[in-house]
Amino acid sequence: MKKIIYTLLLPLVVVGGAVFANREIKNETSKKSTPKPSGGVPLSDAERKSALKKWEATPDGVMFKKWEASPAGKKVYAGEAKIRKHISAFTNMEAVVTSLSLPLGSRLGFGVMVRINGDDYIVKFEPEKSQLEQLHSLKVNDKIIIRSHSVSHAPKYAYPIVSGEYVELDGKVIFKRTPRKGRC
Structure with a gap:
């Protein structure tokens, strides 16, 4: 009887010891790792400026700085500035649809x-399947009302990128972005 108990107890002790030793090793390595800013901790201004300087020295950063200084980059920034007040206040912008497709090679969805006030813009949407049919009803030269909270840019595109959050056609709402679950 004692032999059976010892036979069953011995593997339990060995496995328990291995688990305990592994936990100790993991604790030691986690203590030695360098602390990195986590999702909830904001960087200080000095850290942010330092990170930006490092990025600007990379090939991508150099290319972006050249694009910003180029006539194409200045044109995009000027277009963003023209609609900045509407974006900040989430107010109506009158627009005319000039194309139903995005520039060739675009990956915006x-x-x-x-065209808003004489300047061209990309309006990207994140529609649900039920909203696609209404957006596909748009035609070239349709006059629409757009509202958005954000405008962005990328060197790949010669136009500012407006995130479409609300679109009205002939007084009817054809698109209203639904907030994603689990986000603010």
């Missing part, structure tokens, strides 16, 4: 090209 579904969107259209529009």
